[in-house]
Ligand SMILES: Cc1cc2nc3c(=O)[nH]c(=O)nc-3n(C[C@H](O)[C@H](O)[C@H](O)COP(=O)(O)OP(=O)(O)OC[C@H]3O[C@@H](n4cnc5c(N)ncnc54)[C@H](O)[C@@H]3O)c2cc1C
């Protein structure tokens with residue numbers, strides 16, 4: 131069933147588009163009669179090819195100075211485009227990412243429309259989109275829709291909720307998003323960009339993710355996690371407890387405020403399984419947990435649970451894996 | 456320098472509450488506490504105020520004149536509190552909350568506004584950007600390190616792959632991540648002093664906000680269904696007798712990972 135035109139906020143990466151943006155395009159295609167991508171900055175040709183291949187007919191593009199943050203100028207420009215359009219979008223989708231939240235939040239304030247957040251599934255009821263949002267650590271789903279009338283229905287979608295699927299479409303038609311002066315709100319300047327060195331597959335794309343938590347005892351022991359991850363050609367993740375403690379960078383955090391992962395196998399070592407951690411990994415296809423506490427909540431979602439000491443199980447596991455390779 | 460910190464008061468996360476089966480509203484029948492996520496902003500504000508001789512104002516919107524979380528922030532060392540409590544606010548969504556916080560912030564006239572990146576119980580993560588937009592201020596969200604300069608802040612902003620260094624003129628809104636500083640515990644002296652610190656208690660009329668803009672009406676959305684999610688079936692749990700690692704290897708072999 132169609133709900134009209136859907137705009138999808140897509141996020142550029144160097145030379146392409148973020149995988150989460152392709153997930154959003156897949157979500158939009160299920161309900162939109164017409165799917166258009168909106169974007170600030172990035173490689174325009176690469177973007178239009180990538181979003182076209184995933185079903186967007188148009189790429190509305192805002193030129194963005196290198197030093198600008200995305201949120202204020204894109205929200206201002208989108209608000210103006212919605213107001214000035216003959217075919218205003220019925221819905222706008224953005225992702226629960228750093229920039230996605232800025233864009234949705236500022237756009238909502240500009241247009242005076244609410245945002246339905248933390249959406250992991252969409253449905254249609256009476257011609258309106260319904261956002262489905264997990265609460266209480268994913269044990270309950272709340273279905274919310276906007277009351278009739280007002281501006282576009284704005285949704286913030288969590289990563290890994292939809293499967294990106296190419297349609298093989300042609301490059302999206304280019305369209306300008308005219309820049310709008312966003313005044314004081316646009317005054318912050320990016321003066322440097324720092325990427326952490328990472329080897330191996332990316333955390334949110336790896337087939338195997340091995341994560342460590344406070345049960346490792348000390349920062350130096352995280353090396354065991356990296357070793358197991360390396361031997362399984364996977365990525366190493368972490369609970370927030372050890373990110374906050376400074377043992378590993380934030381970019382490796384799995385959970386509500388970190389990355390959402392959905393690998394073939396997730397191996398949790400010394401992680402209790404707090405609800406905020408579970409929402410980031412419990413849709414993994416298979417879950418293995420090692421924890422010395424038989425009552426740890428992580429065992430409630432594990433396919434294989436080992437009640438044991440990480441300092442004993444992991445060194446033996448490393449040895450066993452090394453002897454195979 | 457005046458720093459305002461928005462602090463949410465929430466039910467103890469150890470006891471997350473439940474949904475009222477008739478209204479689908481979140482029922483919170485106990486006393487509210489300071490959201491731990493906001494304790495980082497409070498600590499950062501205190502450190503900045505100590506360094507500059509400034510003032511820290513903590514601002515909260517909460518039902519039933521709840522003050523427990525604000526009192527904790529005052530006991531940590533904040534100078535004064537603004538509490539907005541009004542029956543008309545029941546059911547407010549993030550934008551409604553942001554409108555109230557923005558109006559309260561306008562009264563406080565801060566040089567810097569700090570929030571958390573997301574609340575523990577609501578976690579929409581949109582309030583900081585909404586407040587900034589309503590106040591026409593720049594914002595840097597997901598700040599994992601902040602240093603105060605002359606009329607500006609330099610922020611390390613979390614990104615997918617690392618961080619961006621962002622320079623932002625004041626006044627501005629920053630949302631700070633957990634772990635950015637180590638929140639202090641209130642001292643006994645702090646707890647005693649908190650009792651006599653000034654608190655502004657406001658309703659929406661004091662802020663020039665109409666009832667229709669906030670609460671259920673202002674949220675302009677309806678919950679159409681609340682459904683339990685089938686629990687993931689728990690698998691096998693074995694106690695390590697020295698061969699636990701072999702079980703893992705066998706499991707990975709079964710999945711053709713090895
Ligand atoms: C708003 C908000 C957002 C949050 N977002 C996230 C998030 O994105 N990601 C996240 O992970 N958390 C998040 N949290 C934090 C979360 O609530 C937990 O505090 C955190 O996940 C706990 O990390 P942990 O499991 O490593 O530590 P703990 O809970 O301390 O668990 C350590 C576990 O290790 C086990 N253990 C100890 N020693 C050993 C040993 N020798 N061998 C084996 N096991 C051992 C213990 O039995 C225990 O189960 C968030 C919290 C809030 C309030």
Ligand SMILES: Nc1ncnc2c1ncn2[C@@H]1O[C@H](COP(=O)(O)O)[C@@H](O)[C@H]1O
Pocket residue numbers: 461462463464492493514515516517549552556569570571572573574575577578579580581582583
């Ligand atoms: N009722 C409230 N009172 C004060 N601050 C709030 C309130 N709601 C949200 N905030 C602030 O906004 C941040 C993000 O909240 P949220 O958008 O609900 O995830 C919180 O961590 C608080 O700093």
